[in-house]
Amino acid sequence: MISGTTSRPLESARLRRRIFYLVSALLVLPLFTAAAQEEDQKAPQPLEPIEIPGDTPPEFKDPFKIKGRWMEAITVPAGKERVNEAIIIGDRMKKSWPTVVVAPGSNWSAGRGGRIELSGGNFVARKSRFDRLPIEVDHACRYFFINCAFDDCRFGKGGVWYGGDLAGKYYFESCIIRKTFANPINLTDTGFRIQTSVFENIDLPSMNFRKKEAADYVNERWLRVVNCRFVKCTLPISFLLLTRDCVFENCTFIEDPQPMEELTKLIEIDLYVKNSKSKISAYPANVILNQKPDTALKDVEIPTAASLLPALEP
Numbered sequence: 001m002i003s004g005t006t007s008r009p010l011e012s013a014r015l016r017r018r019i020f021y022l023v024s025a026l027l028v029l030p031l032f033t034a035a036a037q038e039e040d041q042k043a044p045q046p047l048e049p050i051e052i053p054g055d056t057p058p059e060f061k062d063p064f065k066i067k068g069r070w071m072e073a074i075t076v077p078a079g080k081e082r083v084n085e086a087i088i089i090g091d092r093m094k095k096s097w098p099t100v101v102v103a104p105g106s107n108w109s110a111g112r113g114g115r116i117e118l119s120g121g122n123f124v125a126r127k128s129r130f131d132r133l134p135i136e137v138d139h140a141c142r143y144f145f146i147n148c149a150f151d152d153c154r155f156g157k158g159g160v161w162y163g164g165d166l167a168g169k170y171y172f173e174s175c176i177i178r179k180t181f182a183n184p185i186n187l188t189d190t191g192f193r194i195q196t197s198v199f200e201n202i203d204l205p206s207m208n209f210r211k212k213e214a215a216d217y218v219n220e221r222w223l224r225v226v227n228c229r230f231v232k233c234t235l236p237i238s239f240l241l242l243t244r245d246c247v248f249e250n251c252t253f254i255e256d257p258q259p260m261e262e263l264t265k266l267i268e269i270d271l272y273v274k275n276s277k278s279k280i281s282a283y284p285a286n287v288i289l290n291q292k293p294d295t296a297l298k299d300v301e302i303p304t305a306a307s308l309l310p311a312l313e314p
Contacts, residue, residue: 044244048221050171050193052144053122055099069119073098078105078314083114083133090120090141092161097121102128105314109133117158118143118168127314137168137190144171147311152179157189165210166191166222176305176312177202186210191222192242198305199230206256207238214241215265215286229302237280240269240289247294247302251276260284272297 057073064081070089090096097120102108104127115134116123118141125144131151136158137143155170165187172194179201185192186208209217217223225243235248236256248271268288276291283289294302 045219047224053099053124057101071096075101075103078103080107082109082111084111085113086115088117088119092120119159127312139163139167142169145175146173149176149312154180155182169222172197174308174311176308187212193222193224194228195226196303197228198303198308199233202233204233204235204239206236207242211261213265214263215267227300227302241267245300247272248276249274253278253280255280
């Protein structure tokens with residue numbers, strides 16, 4: 001009788017403990033799973049490909065004589081053109097959203113006041129050259145440059161429209177970019193996908209993440225510089241955080257002119273260097289830049305300007 005009455009409380013206590021442990025495990029397991037998934041999302045993953053418009057609009061014989069905006073989808077015939085005024089493409093207020101295609105073999109240079117502003121639509125150029133041209137993009141518009149060369153051109157936000165991050169976008173593939181690239185860039189205004197391209201003799205801009213975590217964008221397809229070569233360039237820390245599997249030849253790494261906003265998530269970038277130097281005396285918290293010899297980059301072909309030049313020919 002006595003032994004029976006004492007065993008029931010013990011069994012009841014053991015049962016309560018087992019239920020407690022089981023419930024605790026069920027509550028904690030999702031937290032560990034979520035943390036692991038978050039960690040996986042930070043790790044570099046293959047970037048989503050960018051789809052290049054395949055439009056083939058009709059050829060327009062002399063678009064540079066158009067008065068006002070370019071409102072229709074056209075192919076600009078190959079030629080050497082001096083852009084002496086603003087070329088504004090599209091008009092979202094009038095629901096004009098054309099695709100402008102530049103024929104291979106084109107060479108556009110800026111005269112006084114010359115610039116391109118993509119206000120609505122897409123702009124696609126292959127095997128073409130652009131000199132001293134401001135090339136501006138408005139919200140939800142996209143430039144696509146494949147096998148092109150840029151000499152002292154500047155890219156950045158144009159127009160007045162906004163909506164979310166990476167408002168206007170640029171895509172560069174197998175291009176040569178010299179002397180100038182952009183003013184300071186930020187997460188709101190523009191997105192860049194630059195791959196298998198070469199930068200030469202450029203002071204690269206700072207990148208402002210607008211109080212967001214750089215680590216959250218390591219797999220953002222519109223905010224990566226991938227498999228590129230930088231030659232005799234100066235690069236601030238914030239721009240280096242956009243790179244993946246790039247080679248830096250005779251380059252200089254510097255601190256940002258304005259201190260970066262504090263990052264709470266770790267971001268780690270490998271820099272493959274050849275005869276480069278760092279002038280960075282202090283790194284922001286949670287930023288790691290690993291300098292490795294360029295020969296350590298395996299299974300990736302990084303272009304040179306000489307290797308890209310033949311593909312620029314029409």
